[in-house]
Amino acid sequence: xxxxxxxxxxxxxxxxxxxxxxxxxxxxxxxxxxxxxxxxxxxxxxxxxxxxxxxxxxxxxxxxxxxxxxxxxxxxxxxxxxxxxxxxxxxxxxxxxxxxxxxxx
Amino acid sequence: xxxxxxxxxxxxxxxxxxxxxxxxxxxxxxxxxxxxxxxxxxxxxxxxxxxxxxxxxxxxxxxxxxxxxxxxxxxxxxxxxxxxxxxxxxxxxxxxxxxxxxxxxxxxxxxxxxxxxxxxxxxxxxxxxxxxxxxxxxxxxxxxxxxxxxxxxxxxxxxxxxxxxxxxxxxxxxxxxxxxxxxxxxxxxxxxxxxxxxxxxxxxxxx
Numbered sequence: 226x227x228x229x230x231x232x233x234x235x236x237x238x239x240x241x242x243x244x245x246x247x248x249x250x251x252x253x254x255x256x257x258x259x260x261x262x263x264x265x266x267x268x269x270x271x272x273x274x275x276x277x278x279x280x281x282x283x284x285x286x287x288x289x290x291x292x293x294x295x296x297x298x299x300x301x302x303x304x305x306x307x308x309x310x311x312x313x314x315x316x317x318x319x320x321x322x323x324x325x326x327x328x329x330x
Numbered sequence: 331x332x333x334x335x336x337x338x339x340x341x342x343x344x345x346x347x348x349x350x351x352x353x354x355x356x357x358x359x360x361x362x363x364x365x366x367x368x369x370x371x372x373x374x375x376x377x378x379x380x381x382x383x384x385x386x387x388x389x390x391x392x393x394x395x396x397x398x399x400x401x402x403x404x405x406x407x408x409x410x411x412x413x414x415x416x417x418x419x420x421x422x423x424x425x426x427x428x429x430x431x432x433x434x435x436x437x438x439x440x441x442x443x444x445x446x447x448x449x450x451x452x453x454x455x456x457x458x459x460x461x462x463x464x465x466x467x468x469x470x471x472x473x474x475x476x477x478x479x480x481x482x483x484x485x486x487x488x489x490x491x492x493x494x495x496x497x498x499x500x501x502x503x504x505x506x507x508x509x510x511x512x513x514x515x516x517x518x519x520x521x522x523x524x525x526x527x528x529x530x531x532x533x534x535x536x537x
Contacts, residue, residue: 261421264412267415267417
């Protein structure tokens, strides 16, 4: 019985959403989950990632449909705004539940 | 992870608005000017027919200046802060907004009404005004997780208690409280701004 429970736990963990589970993307998802939206510079400052890394991870999250990226111009300066989509919010909720279940948190 | 990380992310977003010191400078300026207005009223007071007009003027000044300061702070952030460290939209809970409005209206009414109309009839109004302004600053500091503002909250409380103890004229005590809190906020904001600008010298180009 106990063994079954444990294998259930590991099954939970191996089934985890790998798009979110990557540490840098988990940081970005956590920040975006807590706020309505944040721009590229804010995410750069908060996450401590390099510009290239941040761009790459944001692209992955956008491809997965977890975030929406809006590009615009403030005068001549490009501006990139990011916010979690409904799917991203649900995926993050599910990820948190899954981790809690697996780690007993 | 999870709840603790989310709380931390929310806290950092709430604190972010105060990082560049502009909000404290703006509010400090309003408080200091209000202190000067109350001092002028106290100095020119001959009692009588202009009290209503003056009270309405102080109330109007409180609300108009809050709007003007909000607009100026927003313009400053657009030009100086956002190009340096970015922008975040964080929606505060509705209950926090309601508390802000209640405290702002309460403090304005107390300063305008209490300091002017109760003058001479009761002692210790300065202590009540000081405690109200202290509460306003304390809750603002607690909401923004800003320890320095919570420390500043002690100043109006202290001035109010001392002026009540010494029996200082209520309007003059209110003027001292507002000016003291205003100057402390101004100083704190200027130091925060210097530190922010030193840490973030050049506007960073966005990817």
